[in-house]
Amino acid sequence: MIRDPLPGRARKPRSVGLTMVIDKGLGLGPTRALLELAGEYIDFIKLGFGTAALYPEGILREKVALIRGCGVEPYPGGTFLEAALLQGRLEAFLAATWDLGFRTVEVSEGTIDLDHRDRERAIRAARNMGFTVITEVGKKDGSQELDPAAALSRIEADLAAGAAKVIVEGRESGKGVGLYDREGRLKLGLLERLVAGLPDPGAIIWEAPLKAQQEELIARFGVNVNLGNVPPEEVIALEALRCGLRGDTLRLAIEGARPAAR
Template identity: 35%
Template sequence: MPSAENSPGTGASAAPQATETVLGVRMPARQPKPRDRGLTMMIDWGLPPLYQADVVKTAGPFIDMAKIAGSIAGLMDEEVLLEKLRLYREADISTSQGGLFVELAVMQGRVQLLFENLARLGFDAVEVSDNLLDWSLEEKQQVIASAREEFGFRVLGEVGKKEGTLTDSQVMADLDACFEAGAALVFLEAYEFFSGERIRADLIQSIARRFGLERVIFELPVVILPGVSREFKHRVTAWLVRELGTEVNLANLEWDEIWIAEMTRRGAGGDTSHPGGAYSLTGHGGS
C-alpha cells in the first residue's frame, strides 16, 4: 500500500445505486457515455488499427478519452493515424496528442502550425503540458487560449514536472492559471503526486476542495518509466478510487488495464475496501 501524507477521506460512503448485470449479480451503476465525471483516459502507444478496433468494441463503453502518447502521432503514417482517429471518433472517444508535441512546438516556434495540423487530422482535444519545458504561467495561458479560441479545441491542461517537484503553492497557482485560460480539464502529472511509495494526499485534498474532482484528472504512473511496476500502478488506482470515490477521473490506463480499472471503480476488483463499491450493496464495503 502506498503511504499517504494523511488521507483525503472524500470517498463515497453511502450505498451506491445498483444495476443488474448480465450474470444477474447487482453492481454499482455508472453514468453512461458521454460522461462528465468518472472519466477514463486510455494511453495509446501506437495500437494497430485492427487491434484498436477490437479494444474499442469490447471496452469502448468505459473509455472516454484516448491520447496518442509521446511523439507517436508525429512518427505514424498519416493514413494509419487518420484511421485510428476515425475509430475513436465513431466510438465517442475524445482524442488528443501527447503533450510533448506542444512543448517541442513552443521551443521551435511552431505552435500555430502544430494546432493547424492537429485540427486538420481530426483531433478534438489538445494537451498543453510543461513537463520538460520552462516557461511562465502567462506563456502557458496564451497557448491554452489560442488552442481554444482560435482552433476550437477542448484544452487539457497539465500541471507537474517529470524532472523536479513543484511546491504545493506552485501546483495550485498552475491549476488556477490553466482554468483561467480556459482549460476544460487539467491533468495532474503522476510524478508530482505518486513518487515511489509516497502519495501527496494533503495536496490532493486541497485540490479537491478548491477545484472539485470533476475538473481534474489524475495521471497514473506509466510502467515504461524507471521504478514503476504494474502492481504499483494498480495500487495507486485502488487508492484513488477508495479515497476519492468511484467517479474520480483517471488517465494513462493501458488498453489491457481498462477492465480492471472499471472493476476497481465498482469495488469488485478483489477486495472490499471501496466504501462505494459492490460490497457496500450488501453492507460489507469499506473495510
C-alpha cells in the same frame, strides 16, 4: 444479473468518472479491438508523448477517425505540443492537428518551462480554433517535486483560460514523479494539500497507471474520480474497480453492510 456493488457510476456522455488511456503505439487492429471491448469505459485516448509524429499519415488519420467514431476523443501527448512551442510553431501544430481530425489537445510544460502568459496564450489559441483543451501540471523530472501552491495557481489560471480538465502529472510509470514516491505510493500529505485548495476536484484528471493508485483514489474520491494514463490492457480491470466488482473495492461496499441472503 446483479447491481454494481459500488453504485453511482456515471455513464456516457459524462463529465466525471473519466478514463484516459495512454496509447504508446497501438496499430489499427488492436485499437479497434480495444474499442469494441471497452469503448464504453474510455473517454480519452492519449497518443503518448510525441508518438503521433511517427505514424504514417494515412494510418494516423484512420486511427483518429476510428477512435472518434466510437465516441472516444483521441489527442496527441503534451510533449508534442511542447516541441512545437520550443520551435515557435504552435499555430502550425494546431492547424495540422486539426486537419488530421483531432479535436482535443493537451497543453503542458512537463519538460519545457512556460510563463503564465505563454501558457494562457497557448490555451486560448487552441480554444479559438475549436479544440477542447486539457492541460497538465507537474514536471516529468522526478527531482522537481510538485509544489501544491504553484500547481493550484496553474490549475485556477488554466480553467479560467478555458481548459476543460487539468491533469496532475504521474507519467506512464507512476513512480518517482508528481504525487508518487519511487515505489509508486501516493504522497498522501501532498495530495491532501492539493485537494484542500481545489474548488472542484471533478476538474482534475489524476494520472494513475498502477492498480494500487487507482484503488486509493477511488476510495478517496469515489467511483467517478477521473483517472488517466491507464494502460489499454487495464481498462476493464479499472472499470471493475470502479464498480466494486474486484475484491479491492468490493470491501468498500461491505464496510457498512452485509451481503443480502440469497
